[in-house]
Amino acid sequence: MMDFELSVTSLIDHAERFHGKTKITSVPVVGGAETTTWAEVARNARRIARWLDHQGLATGARVGTLAWNTRRHLELYFAVPGAGCVCHTLNPRLHDDQLVFILNEAEDEILFFDIDQTDRLAAVQARLTSVRTFVALSRQNPEIASKIDGVVFYDDLIAATVDDFAWTKLDERAPAFLCYTSGTTGRPKGVVYTHRSTVLHTLACNQPDGMGLSAADCLLMVVPMFHVNAWGSPFMAACVGAELALPGPRLDGESLIDLINRTATTHALGVPTIWLGLLEALNRTGQKIDSLTRSIVGGAALPPSLIAEFRDRYDVHLIHGWGMTEMSPIGTINRPLAFHRNKSPEDRSCLAEAQGRPPFGMDMRLVGEDGEILPNDGQSKGVLQVRGPWVVDHYFKTAESALTTDGWFDTGDISSIDPDGYMRIHDRAKDIIKSGGEWISTVELENIAIAHPSITNAAAIAAAHKKWGERPVLVAVRSADVTEQEIREFYESKVAGWQVPDRVVFVDALPIGTTGKVLKSQLRAEFSDILT
Numbered sequence: 001m002m003d004f005e006l007s008v009t010s011l012i013d014h015a016e017r018f019h020g021k022t023k024i025t026s027v028p029v030v031g032g033a034e035t036t037t038w039a040e041v042a043r044n045a046r047r048i049a050r051w052l053d054h055q056g057l058a059t060g061a062r063v064g065t066l067a068w069n070t071r072r073h074l075e076l077y078f079a080v081p082g083a084g085c086v087c088h089t090l091n092p093r094l095h096d097d098q099l100v101f102i103l104n105e106a107e108d109e110i111l112f113f114d115i116d117q118t119d120r121l122a123a124v125q126a127r128l129t130s131v132r133t134f135v136a137l138s139r140q141n142p143e144i145a146s147k148i149d150g151v152v153f154y155d156d157l158i159a160a161t162v163d164d165f166a167w168t169k170l171d172e173r174a175p176a177f178l179c180y181t182s183g184t185t186g187r188p189k190g191v192v193y194t195h196r197s198t199v200l201h202t203l204a205c206n207q208p209d210g211m212g213l214s215a216a217d218c219l220l221m222v223v224p225m226f227h228v229n230a231w232g233s234p235f236m237a238a239c240v241g242a243e244l245a246l247p248g249p250r251l252d253g254e255s256l257i258d259l260i261n262r263t264a265t266t267h268a269l270g271v272p273t274i275w276l277g278l279l280e281a282l283n284r285t286g287q288k289i290d291s292l293t294r295s296i297v298g299g300a301a302l303p304p305s306l307i308a309e310f311r312d313r314y315d316v317h318l319i320h321g322w323g324m325t326e327m328s329p330i331g332t333i334n335r336p337l338a339f340h341r342n343k344s345p346e347d348r349s350c351l352a353e354a355q356g357r358p359p360f361g362m363d364m365r366l367v368g369e370d371g372e373i374l375p376n377d378g379q380s381k382g383v384l385q386v387r388g389p390w391v392v393d394h395y396f397k398t399a400e401s402a403l404t405t406d407g408w409f410d411t412g413d414i415s416s417i418d419p420d421g422y423m424r425i426h427d428r429a430k431d432i433i434k435s436g437g438e439w440i441s442t443v444e445l446e447n448i449a450i451a452h453p454s455i456t457n458a459a460a461i462a463a464a465h466k467k468w469g470e471r472p473v474l475v476a477v478r479s480a481d482v483t484e485q486e487i488r489e490f491y492e493s494k495v496a497g498w499q500v501p502d503r504v505v506f507v508d509a510l511p512i513g514t515t516g517k518v519l520k521s522q523l524r525a526e527f528s529d530i531l532t
């Protein structure tokens with residue numbers, strides 16, 4: 001057989017050659033909308049790669065992006081690895097200190113940025129030790145030029161060069177992307193994806209039982225391109241030639257409804273917080289999203305009530321997925337088996353709440369507290385460990401392995417796996433509540449609370465307790481008058497009495513982290529003494 005290296009650029013080559021006219025709609029940072037095609041994205045990517053090639057960067061040098069989901073960012077996804085560099089995606093919602101730390105540690109030499117980041121970059125520019133060129137993702141703009149020393153403009157680079165660049169030839173194990181973990185449990189750590197791991201993830205995770213994206217779809221990519229490469233969806237879209245809708249920085253419910261209807265979006269990806277916002281806007285405005293048929297939801301547990309409401313009111317199928325930055329990210333997606341056809345709707349709903357089954361290539365096991373391997377019986381709960389060709393081996397700039405001595409990556413998620421391979425997350429090991437030696441799942445308590453008609457969002461945390469060690473406390477956001485007692489009563493018959501939260505605290509909003517997840521560490525800092 002012919003010997004081809006697996007490379008990220010082969011994906012855009014395919015999209016250009018066979019899906020060149022396919023449309024991509026992008027909402028720029030300044031608002032409005034622009035449309036492009038896969039052919040145009042490929043041409044611009046080659047122009048930027050040519051420019052990068054002339055910057056004197058070593059192979060594997062880091063080139064940063066501080067940007068939202070737009071077509072220019074999409075072009076960089078192929079331009080940077082195509083020039084032999086590593087595309088380091090940075091989260092614009094990071095605190096300045098974290099941003100500076102990550103940029104300096106990764107030694108990014110060039111930084112492409114969206115123009116709404118100009119002022120904060122101007123403020124930290126003097127603290128950046130490695131960046132030598134800043135590229136604003138826009139046309140010429142004198143105001144930006146006056147704020148950032150030596151800034152150049154993306155559209156000038158495109159205009160000044162030609163698109164005949166031949167992608168840099170690389171070993172398939174060469175690094176292509178760098179993404180830092182969100183750092184909610186400590187210092188953010190870099191994870192490097194290779195060309196090979198990216199292509200294998202693309203092929204394995206876009207099967208019909210995975211992301212299931214096809215050339216007939218328009219994908220609304222809500223999940224940010226700085227969060228695990230938007231779950232690998234740009235590569236899957238290029239691989240099959242799907243249309244794309246890129247929402248830019250505006251992820252509120254009404255902006256998303258507008259974009260879905262304008263682009264006839266059929267498929268979407270995002271974290272539960274986003275879909276809670278979309279649902280609220282749909283219910284409030286009475287608008288419809290008729291083209292949307294399904295959405296993969298992950299990054300945090302998907303509340304069953306959200307699945308039911310989207311299905312029953314809007315005919316949208318929410319599909320639960322699970323993964324991590326360390327896993328490129330897809331580990332499981334919840335799709336049915338043939339014999340599930342014979343199950344009752346209630347049983348099917350219950351199965352759909354699990355995080356799902358692994359695709360080919362992903363292996364998983366459960367490990368108990370004493371290191372013993374637990375059975376896949378749907379009952380045993382243990383720490384979930386994974387392995388596969390798109391799972392981290394060691395973190396960026398660390399020599400030591402990130403794996404167990406027998407070669408598995410410990411996810412830190414407490415899970416069970418049923419005999420059919422469906423994995424269910426009960427908690428993060430650091431979040432789970434241990435009351436009198438028994439575990440209480442915060443995910444389960446939150447799912448029940450969110451199903452209450454007067455609760456819009458909720459987080460369960462462990463509070464210190466004299467007798468039991470820890471007891472559950474629910475921190476909730478309400479949309480209508482409801483009392484603490486009523487919420488506690490709502491738990492009766494849904495969980496064992498000893499699992500009902502001792503207290504329900506109402507707040508105006510939950511603290512949400514930079515990737516859209518609830519910051520439980522912040523809630524614990526505020527409320528963990530409430531029972532003592």
Ligand code: AMP
Nearest residue numbers: 182298299300301321322323324325425
């Ligand atoms: P990140 O690396 O920021 O994507 O975070 C990964 C972590 O998010 C996982 O280890 C889980 O704890 C959590 N997570 C991701 N998807 C899900 C899901 N579907 N249900 C519950 N937790 C999830």
